[in-house]
Amino acid sequence: MATELYWMDIFENFDFLLKGLGITMKLSLISIIGSLFFGIFLGIIRYSKFFLISWLAVAYIEIVRSVPLILFIVFIHFGLMPYIFGGAVSFFASSCVAFIIFTSAYIAEIIRSGLNSVENTHIDAAKSLGFSASQRLTFIILPLAVSRMAPALVSQFISLIKDTSLASTIGLIELTRSGEIIYERTHHVFEILLFIAFVYFLICFGLSKLCRIYEMKPYMQVEAEKALVIN
Amino acid sequence: MIRFENVSKSYKGLNVLKNINVNIEKGETIALIGQSGCGKSTFLKCINGLVPVCKGKIFVDDIEVTAKNADLNTIRSEVGIVFQQYNLFPHLNVLKNIILAPIKVKKIHENEARIQALCLLEKVGLLDKIDKYPDQLSGGQAQRVAIARSLAMQPKVMLFDEPTSALDPQMKQEVLDTIKELATDGMTMIVVTHEMNFAREVADRVIFLSRGQIIEEGTAEKIFDNPQSNITREFLMKYIK
Numbered sequence: 001m002a003t004e005l006y007w008m009d010i011f012e013n014f015d016f017l018l019k020g021l022g023i024t025m026k027l028s029l030i031s032i033i034g035s036l037f038f039g040i041f042l043g044i045i046r047y048s049k050f051f052l053i054s055w056l057a058v059a060y061i062e063i064v065r066s067v068p069l070i071l072f073i074v075f076i077h078f079g080l081m082p083y084i085f086g087g088a089v090s091f092f093a094s095s096c097v098a099f100i101i102f103t104s105a106y107i108a109e110i111i112r113s114g115l116n117s118v119e120n121t122h123i124d125a126a127k128s129l130g131f132s133a134s135q136r137l138t139f140i141i142l143p144l145a146v147s148r149m150a151p152a153l154v155s156q157f158i159s160l161i162k163d164t165s166l167a168s169t170i171g172l173i174e175l176t177r178s179g180e181i182i183y184e185r186t187h188h189v190f191e192i193l194l195f196i197a198f199v200y201f202l203i204c205f206g207l208s209k210l211c212r213i214y215e216m217k218p219y220m221q222v223e224a225e226k227a228l229v230i231n
Numbered sequence: 232m233i234r235f236e237n238v239s240k241s242y243k244g245l246n247v248l249k250n251i252n253v254n255i256e257k258g259e260t261i262a263l264i265g266q267s268g269c270g271k272s273t274f275l276k277c278i279n280g281l282v283p284v285c286k287g288k289i290f291v292d293d294i295e296v297t298a299k300n301a302d303l304n305t306i307r308s309e310v311g312i313v314f315q316q317y318n319l320f321p322h323l324n325v326l327k328n329i330i331l332a333p334i335k336v337k338k339i340h341e342n343e344a345r346i347q348a349l350c351l352l353e354k355v356g357l358l359d360k361i362d363k364y365p366d367q368l369s370g371g372q373a374q375r376v377a378i379a380r381s382l383a384m385q386p387k388v389m390l391f392d393e394p395t396s397a398l399d400p401q402m403k404q405e406v407l408d409t410i411k412e413l414a415t416d417g418m419t420m421i422v423v424t425h426e427m428n429f430a431r432e433v434a435d436r437v438i439f440l441s442r443g444q445i446i447e448e449g450t451a452e453k454i455f456d457n458p459q460s461n462i463t464r465e466f467l468m469k470y471i472k
Contacts, residue, residue: 125318128279129332129384130308139331143322 006188010195013182020178028161031099039107047115064105070166073098077170091172103160114149154211158204232257232419238287247273249443260414261421262434270443271423275390279310308336311381312390315397317373319365326361329380351379355409371402391422427470439463
């Protein structure tokens with residue numbers, strides 16, 4: 001039984017772990033931005049009153065939400081990509097595509113429920129002032145919806161960041177996979193995995209804290225500023 | 232200015248408006264009175280197309296609102312409406328609430344819109360609230376901002392949907408005073424109200440609506456002092472003590 005802890009493993013392989021972390025961050029960032037854009041697009045389509053395209057968005061969302069993420073990753077890398085491009089695509093590219101497809105379905109639902117949460121009274125007021133449908137969406141509905149969607153979006157992004165570890169299954173050497181490679185050699189699983197867990201925690205907790213600030217409504221910020229002046 | 236021709240509206244089999252015919256002249260102030268649920272709000276919302284009518288035609292300044300190809304956004308930009316619950320945009324401060332529509336809809340230059348907003352805020356006595364958010368205003372203040380927001384579009388007509396019903400008595404007065412001032416300026420207005428004294432004081436004409444029908448219309452003196460119909464009399468008994 002091992003009684004001694006081998007923390008040196010972390011420092012000796014620090015550069016390798018850092019490289020893995022870089023890949024995780026890059027993958028997360030690209031997937032967040034991609035799924036946000038695609039998700040907003042899908043969400044607005046789903047919210048729209050055009051039956052056919054709205055139905056297509058529903059179909060997409062329901063299908064994607066009913067399939068396990070890991071299946072997506074494997075299917076896209078080993079099935080879909082070679083089929084489309086006639087050869088293997090990089091692990092990184094396939095992972096990005098898989099995460100964007102998967103997460104955008106969830107984002108779309110968050111966007112739609114946020115849009116639906118905007119009261120008819122505000123929409124009526126905007127209509128009465130002569131705003132066109134796209135102006136209403138841009139200046140009134142979306143800004144109101146976004147402040148309400150922020151908590152749900154952040155928790156979706158936190159899930160996404162943690163889920164990027166699933167890309168290790170197709171061989172992408174991101175943070176989790178780099179850890180695996182190290183402990184497969186040294187057999188010190190405890191130290192490495194604890195460290196990696198801590199890194200994930202830092203990123204996710206940090207993001208959650210950061211967004212708390214943005215969740216504050218504008219008038220709350222005014223109040224906060226006032227409090228600062230008084231104190 | 233506003234003309235209803237045989238307008239009817241029903242929601243799910245319930246007749247909200249029945250064969251309404253009204254002609255409102257430029258510069259007239261109309262008080263629309265009647266019990267809750269008699270179709271007053273629907274009457275107003277038909278005028279700017281927020282509620283589509285089932286039958287009949289409505290004209291604003293000789294443009295048919297009810298036409299299939301009516302340019303509703305343009306018509307709405309010329310018809311101001313003030314709601315019972317103010318409906319200010321909660322994510323924008325007072326100034327932005329007022330200048331957003333003139334800039335985006337009427338394409339007025341931002342500086343010009345700001346100057347105009349300042350004038351309007353001075354008029355409603357809220358110049359010091361310019362950078363406040365709607366949540367930081369009292370009900371009466373919010374309603375006056377809502378009036379300023381509508382006026383910023385320089386509408387031909389102003390519609391008020393029970394503008395003081397959500398306010399306590401002392402706030403009511405400040406809003407009523409603002410509306411009174413508009414009437415003196417010669418604005419064409421329709422005010423849905425339960426404030427009978429206010430209606431008597433301001434309205435050129437009072438229209439009494441019951442169960443979607445116009446029961447009586449005429450000068451304030453005629454309606455309040457000498458109502459012809461029993462329904463009107465019964466209604467007034469409840470409101471004037």
